[in-house]
Amino acid sequence: MQAFVKTVGQAVVIPDDSINTDILLPKQFLKNILKTGFGQHLFYDWRYLSDGAPNLDFVLNHPEHAGATILITGENFGSGSSREHAVWALTDYGFRVVIAGSFSDIFYMNATKNGLLPIVLPAADRQQLRQIGPNESLIVDLPAQTVTYQNHHYHFDINPQWKEKFIHGEDDIDVTLKYADAITAYEQQRPQFN
Amino acid sequence: MSQTLFDKIWQTHVIAGELGSAQLIYVDLHLIHEVTSPQPFDGLRQANRRLRRPDLTFATMDHNVPTKDIFNIQDQMSRLQMDTLVKNTQEFGVPLASIGDDKQGIVHVVGPERGLTQPGKVIVCGDSHTATHGAFGAIAFGIGTSEVEHVMATQTIWQVKPKTMGIKVTGQLPKNTYAKDIIMGIIAQYGVSFGTGYAIEFFGEAIKSLSMAGRMTLCNMSIEAGSKTGMVQPDQKTFDYLAGREFAPKNFAAAKAYWTQLATDDETAFDQVLTFDVTHLKPMVTWGTNPGMATAVDQTLPAVKDDNDQAAYDYIGLQPGMPVTAIPLDYIFIGSCTNSRYEDLEIAAQIMAGKHLAPNIQAWIVPGSRAIRNRAIATGIAKIFEDAGCEWREPGCSACLAMNPDKIPAGKHVASTSNRNFIGRQGAGSRTHLASPAMVAAAGIAGHFVDITLDEGE
Numbered sequence: 233m234q235a236f237v238k239t240v241g242q243a244v245v246i247p248d249d250s251i252n253t254d255i256l257l258p259k260q261f262l263k264n265i266l267k268t269g270f271g272q273h274l275f276y277d278w279r280y281l282s283d284g285a286p287n288l289d290f291v292l293n294h295p296e297h298a299g300a301t302i303l304i305t306g307e308n309f310g311s312g313s314s315r316e317h318a319v320w321a322l323t324d325y326g327f328r329v330v331i332a333g334s335f336s337d338i339f340y341m342n343a344t345k346n347g348l349l350p351i352v353l354p355a356a357d358r359q360q361l362r363q364i365g366p367n368e369s370l371i372v373d374l375p376a377q378t379v380t381y382q383n384h385h386y387h388f389d390i391n392p393q394w395k396e397k398f399i400h401g402e403d404d405i406d407v408t409l410k411y412a413d414a415i416t417a418y419e420q421q422r423p424q425f426n
Numbered sequence: 427m428s429q430t431l432f433d434k435i436w437q438t439h440v441i442a443g444e445l446g447s448a449q450l451i452y453v454d455l456h457l458i459h460e461v462t463s464p465q466p467f468d469g470l471r472q473a474n475r476r477l478r479r480p481d482l483t484f485a486t487m488d489h490n491v492p493t494k495d496i497f498n499i500q501d502q503m504s505r506l507q508m509d510t511l512v513k514n515t516q517e518f519g520v521p522l523a524s525i526g527d528d529k530q531g532i533v534h535v536v537g538p539e540r541g542l543t544q545p546g547k548v549i550v551c552g553d554s555h556t557a558t559h560g561a562f563g564a565i566a567f568g569i570g571t572s573e574v575e576h577v578m579a580t581q582t583i584w585q586v587k588p589k590t591m592g593i594k595v596t597g598q599l600p601k602n603t604y605a606k607d608i609i610m611g612i613i614a615q616y617g618v619s620f621g622t623g624y625a626i627e628f629f630g631e632a633i634k635s636l637s638m639a640g641r642m643t644l645c646n647m648s649i650e651a652g653s654k655t656g657m658v659q660p661d662q663k664t665f666d667y668l669a670g671r672e673f674a675p676k677n678f679a680a681a682k683a684y685w686t687q688l689a690t691d692d693e694t695a696f697d698q699v700l701t702f703d704v705t706h707l708k709p710m711v712t713w714g715t716n717p718g719m720a721t722a723v724d725q726t727l728p729a730v731k732d733d734n735d736q737a738a739y740d741y742i743g744l745q746p747g748m749p750v751t752a753i754p755l756d757y758i759f760i761g762s763c764t765n766s767r768y769e770d771l772e773i774a775a776q777i778m779a780g781k782h783l784a785p786n787i788q789a790w791i792v793p794g795s796r797a798i799r800n801r802a803i804a805t806g807i808a809k810i811f812e813d814a815g816c817e818w819r820e821p822g823c824s825a826c827l828a829m830n831p832d833k834i835p836a837g838k839h840v841a842s843t844s845n846r847n848f849i850g851r852q853g854a855g856s857r858t859h860l861a862s863p864a865m866v867a868a869a870g871i872a873g874h875f876v877d878i879t880l881d882e883g884e
């Protein structure tokens with residue numbers, strides 16, 4: 233997993249509440265066999281018109297937002313089906329941070345397992361951040377637990393365990409592999425009858 | 427302090443972590459299939475990791491294999507997932523039961539049938555109905571995609587220990603009622619979420635007298651009660667079932683001695699105990715869009731209590747007050763990891779023997795594995811189904827989730843032995859009525875549901 237300490241990046245605002253995993257990645261794209269390549273289908277029904285052409289009204293299709301790595305959105309982000317593919321679509325597209333009012337539990341966990349930093353900020357803070365223009369940047373500092381915009385710092389909370397995982401770029405497997413000796417020791421004494 | 431069966435198995439599998447937070451648990455058996463394994467294998471490859479214990483991993487294909495014309499797969503995506511599983515299992519050295527193989531079938535049917543599923547094990551699979559394996563006195567639960575990759579890489583999983591719930595099932599099962607009716611009855615009474623956060627153990631005289639097939643049906647549907655896992659204490663029936671199977675322990679006597687210790691000390695060990703008496707149990711049928719929306723076959727459909735009920739009635743096209751026997755049926759489906767074992771087929775065949783399907787009914791009979799299919803052909807059961815006018819199919823998940831071409835058309839009603847009657851589950855717009863294999867077979871012959879507890883001597 234890619235380490236996350238501090239990022240300075242462009243942000244894009246999709247202010248809707250309850251953006252669910254169907255909106256993030258419709259179910260016709262689940263039959264893929266890879267973890268990669270989902271980014272092109274992110275927000276499919278909003279991003280493309282019925283004939284497949286890009287919907288130029290949708291913010292992700294605005295050229296000035298092409299390099300955005302931070303998504304600022306509403307409440308209850310990532311609800312619906314538990315598909316991890318929704319997270320893979322966001323990371324594959326290039327997002328590293330989602331700032332929302334709240335997240336569905338499963339989506340939040342899936343995000344932490346895949347290196348996408350979920351940040352919860354209250355509506356008032358997000359209201360300020362939404363003023364961000366295409367040529368401005370946000371600073372997300374994980375050790376300090378702050379989002380900085382125009383010299384204003386907005387503090388966010390995160391479970392210390394997950395914070396560590398992000399900072400060291402460890403996925404769950406990396407964390408577990410630290411117990412490799414204990415696992416091997418367990419294997420040597422587990423009941424076997426062969 | 428007294429302990430439950432679950433506590434004992436859990437305790438022997440903890441590698442790290444404190445009770446109350448996530449603990450690192452060893453996995454004795456990891457079952458995989460074509461739909462939830464491609465990304466985990468790809469993840470291993472990207473991170474340059476090995477699969478730690480191919481010898482504790484077993485793969486088969488089930489979710490989207492066709493049940494007709496199996497070597498000529500039309501759906502390109504299904505074929506790609508199946509080909510990918512072949513390639514991945516070869517690359518990582520994992521045993522695979524591919525289509526055509528005697529061992530191939532629904533992952534939760536194949537594990538027990540091969541003797542891979544054993545008491546005292548921790549068993550996981552990227553599929554929610556993994557609870558089925560708990561019938562052998564194992565801790566068995568479904569896991570997500572990242573977790574599949576984690577188990578592949580480490581043979582362990584981080585889990586917070588759930589609370590334990592005992593369900594005491596008392597009384598003697600009336601004639602022509604089955605394990606399916608017990609679990610459907612329990613869910614109808616207690617709802618679809620009473621098991622959330624709990625590991626369930628079923629016990630009591632009615633459970634002791636169930637066959638292994640019946641116990642698997644029971645544990646299989648624990649997930650429909652909100653629990654990740656259901657289990658039954660292993661006993662002589664469990665040991666007899668396993669003896670002589672391909673992957674049963676070579677030192678069977680030692681294994682049996684170990685398994686015999688696996689039992690809940692007493693009822694006080696559970697965090698919660700529910701009771702369910704089966705003395706007057708009737709065959710159960712679902713009328714709505716979740717497994718809790720079920721009623722006994724001799725009843726009428728219930729009044730609308732809330733918006734969910736109304737939405738269910740709107741979808742399913744029925745009205746409150748209508749007798750269950752008046753539900754119009756178009757299809758019957760006998761199959762799925764809930765009820766596609768040989769014993770299930772045998773019960774259905776006894777009902778269909780010498781009879782023919784009602785003219786309004788189309789029937790798909792889908793055995794849980796190729797071994798079951800072959801046995802049913804050898805014993806003449808397959809012929810009974812064919813003579814009755816049923817389509818006798820190749821093994822797989824089939825219309826249980828309709829990922830392959832076996833889809834119930836929109837608006838059509840199906841009497842089904844599977845486990846979920848969710849909106850669109852068996853095909854977009856399909857209308858599912860869950861019931862036992864005996865009930866479904868009898869409905870196929872009559873053209874509608876019948877109370878099979880009354881029909882003796884007919």
Ligand code: SF4
Pocket residue numbers: 488489532533534553555762763764822823826827844845
């Ligand atoms: S038969 Fe149905 S419930 Fe069972 S594993 Fe297959 S799709 Fe899942």
